[in-house]
Amino acid sequence: xxxxxxxxxxxxxxxxxxxxxxxxxxxxxxxxxxxxxxxxxxxxxxxxxxxxxxxxxxxxxxxxxxxxxxxxxxxxxxxxxxxxxxxxxxxxxxxxxxxxxxxxxxxxxxxxxxxxxxxxxxxxxxxxxxxxxxxxxxxxxxxxxxxxxxxxxxxxxxxxxxxxxxxxxxxxxxxxxxxxxxxxxxxxxxxxxxxxxxxxxxxxxxxxxxxxxxxxxxxxxxxxxxxxxxxxxxxxxxxxxxxxxxxxxxxxxxxxxxxxxxxxxxxxxxxxxxxxxxxxxxxxxxxxxxxxxxxxxxxxxxxxxxxxxxxxxxxxxxxxxxxxxxxxxxxxxxxxxxxxxxxxxxxxxxxxxxxxxxxxxxxxxxxxxxxxxxxxxxxxxxxxxxxxxxxxxxxxxxxxxxxxxxxxxxxxxxxxxxxx
Ligand SMILES: *Cc1c(COP(=O)(O)O)cnc(C)c1O
Numbered sequence: 001x002x003x004x005x006x007x008x009x010x011x012x013x014x015x016x017x018x019x020x021x022x023x024x025x026x027x028x029x030x031x032x033x034x035x036x037x038x039x040x041x042x043x044x045x046x047x048x049x050x051x052x053x054x055x056x057x058x059x060x061x062x063x064x065x066x067x068x069x070x071x072x073x074x075x076x077x078x079x080x081x082x083x084x085x086x087x088x089x090x091x092x093x094x095x096x097x098x099x100x101x102x103x104x105x106x107x108x109x110x111x112x113x114x115x116x117x118x119x120x121x122x123x124x125x126x127x128x129x130x131x132x133x134x135x136x137x138x139x140x141x142x143x144x145x146x147x148x149x150x151x152x153x154x155x156x157x158x159x160x161x162x163x164x165x166x167x168x169x170x171x172x173x174x175x176x177x178x179x180x181x182x183x184x185x186x187x188x189x190x191x192x193x194x195x196x197x198x199x200x201x202x203x204x205x206x207x208x209x210x211x212x213x214x215x216x217x218x219x220x221x222x223x224x225x226x227x228x229x230x231x232x233x234x235x236x237x238x239x240x241x242x243x244x245x246x247x248x249x250x251x252x253x254x255x256x257x258x259x260x261x262x263x264x265x266x267x268x269x270x271x272x273x274x275x276x277x278x279x280x281x282x283x284x285x286x287x288x289x290x291x292x293x294x295x296x297x298x299x300x301x302x303x304x305x306x307x308x309x310x311x312x313x314x315x316x317x318x319x320x321x322x323x324x325x326x327x328x329x330x331x332x333x334x335x336x337x338x339x340x341x342x343x344x345x346x347x348x349x350x351x352x353x354x355x356x357x358x359x360x361x362x363x364x365x366x367x368x369x370x371x372x373x374x375x376x377x378x379x380x381x382x383x384x385x386x387x388x389x390x391x392x393x394x395x396x397x398x399x400x401x402x403x404x405x406x407x408x409x410x411x412x413x414x415x416x417x418x419x420x
Pocket of ligand 1: 056058059077100189192193228229230231271272273274275368
């Protein structure tokens with residue numbers, strides 16, 4: 001079931017008023033739903049001592065949302081300097097922040113280690129000797145290669161550019177030990193939007209096996225295993241929700257067996273993005289045109305600049321027409337934006353009730369990897385973001401981009417390198 005039903009109910013009551021107040025298009029996020037979900041996650045994993053979620057900032061990099069998550073005790077997983085800066089602006093410092101970057105530059109490492117620091121998740125064995133200084137705590141991102149299958153979005157681990165390979169992982173930690181690193185963690189991120197909880201349990205087991213080997217070989221205990229993000233959400237009406245309780249039960253069992261064998265356990269860290277905020281955001285857009293050629297098109301006032309996933313991955317996002325939920329579907333339509341890109345479609349051959357110009361369309365599950373993935377191709381500007389607050393008020397938490405933003409990078413001191 002896409003979009004949380006409670007959010008849909010809360011939103012539907014006041015949607016016309018929000019539309020007249022702020023104008024379309026916009027993403028709107030449900031503070032109540034996000035808070036309840038954070039509580040559910042924390043409660044479900046509370047039997048695991050030291051459990052911590054590091055929210056993947058790229059999913060929803062909005063300071064107002066991040067402040068809510070921080071209040072729930074979450075840390076942040078960042079992969080760029082601006083993301084680090086966002087995390088630090090919420091007050092997070094040091095080990096509340098993971099820096100999980102790929103193809104990282106020296107300057108990025110400096111930024112990650114200075115200004116209060118962060119936990120470094122090194123993406124390659126070669127990076128340890130490039131760090132500006134030896135950190136106290138190191139984690140490597142592990143890529144198991146052919147030992148595991150990935151999934152559609154993130155790809156087969158063998159072809160994925162991420163992580164340290166199976167053959168290198170022992171050497172990576174050996175090098176770190178020789179360099180004087182004292183504290184250790186291990187990280188992996190294999191799947192994306194995975195609805196099968198056993199996959200995540202297998203991932204935890206895989207990391208526990210590796211750290212058992214490393215413990216035997218080098219006599220080092222690991223402070224944490226970080227199983228990454230990738231927990232899925234039901235985008236289509238046929239999808240079942242991810243069974244977080246079963247996942248927790250499985251991992252708790254694995255950790256207990258680990259403790260029985262080794263007499264210590266690592267903490268469990270996770271860095272979900274989509275699962276935390278995905279179902280608690282929607283894109284609201286208005287119908288502005290209809291077109292009937294070889295197919296029937298419903299043109300809306302949002303475009304790919306607001307939501308890339310359908311165009312980029314062929315992803316399904318459920319759509320409902322506000323106030324017409326109980327009307328029968330008419331023929332299939334493509335719901336399209338205004339870009340000169342034929343994949344600028346929010347829905348393809350979708351059965352929707354007959355729409356009129358001015359109707360409000362709600363595109364579900366845009367609370368993660370929605371606004372943040374938007375781009376400016378074709379001069380299309382990104383829309384505003386709103387938050388439906390717990391008290392029922394609605395706050396603007398990011399304004400829409402303007403022409404001035406679009407032209408901002410053309411405002412510079414002229415520079416010319418003369419003919420050499
Ligand atoms: C994108 C990403 C995540 C979050 O993925 P979700 O599918 O949103 O859970 C977590 N960790 C890393 C390293 C990522 O790149």
